[in-house]
Amino acid sequence: MDFLGDHLPNDAGVVALHQGDHVVRTGDQIAFGDLRDGAQEPRDVAGLAYGRFDQNVGAHRDTFPSTPTTEPAHCTAACPPGRSRRARAFFLAGFWSVQYNFSITILESEALLSAKVQDKQVLRELRHRIRHSAAHVMADAIVSFFPEAKLTIGPPTEDGFYYDIDLPRPLTPDDLERIEARMRETIKADHPFECREISRDDAQRMFADNPYKLQTIDEIPSGEAITTYSHGAFTDLCEGPHVERTGDIEAVKLLNVAGAYWRGSEANPMLQRLYGTAFESQEALDEHLQMLEEALKRDHRKLGRQLDLVMFDPVAPASPFFLPKGAVVYNLLIDYIRGLNTRYGYQEVITPQIYSADLWRKSGHYDNYKDSMFFIDIEDREFGLKPMNCPGHAVMYASRLHSYRDLPLRYADFARLHRNERSGVTHGLTRVRSFTQDDAHVFCRLDQILEEVATIIEMVSEIYRVFEFDEVMTYLSLRPDKRVGSDEMWDRAEAILKETLVAKAIDHEVVPGEGAFYGPKIDFFVRDALRREWQLGTAQLDFSLPERFELEYVDEEGKTERPVLIHRAMLGSIERFMGILIEHTGGAFPVWLAPVQAVVIPIADRHLDYARKIEGLLRDAALRVEVDARNQRMNLKIREAQLQKVPYMLVVGDREEEQGAVAVRTRAGENLGARAVDQLIADIRAEIDAKR
């Protein structure tokens, strides 16, 4: 048996995998784990897990709990973190080579790899400086046109920079051009950036006419140095760092102007925020702009219309209408979650849409959330349309006595929710006023929290794996200033969540102060086509609601205890998830979700009957199929099916009719040639079952 452990040189860091002619590429699903001593074959591996292969770093994401299709004998736990990349690369190579006849090519050494990683860091640092410097150059240009402008802050961001400025009048696109032209002059002049450390008094004198800068100076801790950076005749309060000279800003582009509150508070004046970006070369800038353009093509609002999935109308602002094709996807997503819920012991419930305002007073929504709710008066009584399911579930829980044996009790609900989001914050499908969550509430004992949260993480991980979201950001939000419950309670709850994340080996960022007032939470975010982050899943601990609704259970000793509530959502809102998924897939849904899975394309009218027959066979196999019966050329029908991202185009003409076959073309543009219908159905079904 050709197992790699013995064959790979010691410094092999990254391997390329081949199956036949297919090279395993970044994003492909792989399996990996750690070798036991003396391992000879895949089953000698502890901790099999699935992840994705990434050409740059070998295997990563060792955090997915496993439900392998080929169950190895010793599948015990998730792969422990901290093992070397090499060990993992070895293993995955070995596993796949044996299981699936992959052959292995060594791409590069560990040393090379780390140099590459280092280059990335250097580049990031360089761009940071370039953009920070570009912000200064921009401010310089603006001040030259508007001497009364008051500068505030101008930091670099992930993809560019901005400067918030108090200006006498709104900037126009023409202004942007003028400013950009002036910036180029400054860059060409190649002024050096000079850093100067100044005293607090000097700083205050220097920026005496700028209240924003004065406030900034006031907030610099007394021990810290106050510095300015100058280029040419321009000086700004700044801690740096910058590039050496303005000429180091090789490529710059101003993008747009927007309003922004000083210090982000609505109570403060609205400033003008001018966004731009800068790169170390024109090519890199062009590439970035190209990327932005490509992203616009993936915009779910555009694709949602083009693919007949969803529409909007001013009669229901920010409330999507799902067209038949969109409804197919929507329902399939819910079906999928329903299946998961069943598998993990969640019970679905159906609860009212409209509740007396009394309920919302009891839950606290009336005091804290009233502006975001829709209310209706009926027969002199006030009712509220539900923005969340939790109070309804609490009412259900409280309707009978519970033993500790009942817990955890897991209620799932796909009810439609309505939130009166402030105008100006709504956005396509990702922020709407009417939506459905894959919502659930777990009522459990304190000692059950860890397991419940761990299970939620497992479910979420499976979901993100199925949908191939590789870049999921996980945040652990801790106690905010305004909160309920004792500090001990918070200590304990935060510790449990943290422990669970560590146990599940989930990379996460801790965000102090961002928790809900009722408890800490774990949130999962992914990015849309324009790299904006959107929250999908969440697991939130809640000590407040059980208190408010006086929820109880009877423990082993007959004592009355209060359960803890866990709010969970995995896709988040189905609407938002669909929006993100459309952008993630560019509208090319995996076959199991595709609204139309196959289009039968008859070449001429005389093939119509045969096309109908094929349609019937596929429909009998529960596939979503259509016949393009229009009197049009085949080329046009293929083009349109292609634009609709239909996974399979089945061309039927004289040849196919004779053979009782169909000619299969995929949306990837591959012509697979003639296939027997039975075989085709079996292949597509397998693809659907595997959710590929």
Next chain:
RNA sequence: GCCCGAGUGGCGCAAUGGUAGCGCACCCGACUUGUAAUCGGGUGGUUAGUGGGUUCGAAUCCCCUCUCGGGCUCCA
């Protein structure tokens, strides 16, 4: 909610104070087609609002309202 911008046939766009036009879609007709757009003809908009104003004249300028977009804020 706040700042800025936009709204023209179903969709994408043009018309910058002087007769609302183009492409796609749609309808009709011809063509009967082999892996990303066949050809010809036709219907359709008093320009977001049965809003207000300026002007001899408004898609175009001003005001109000609505909706959408980019941000900010918000997302208990």
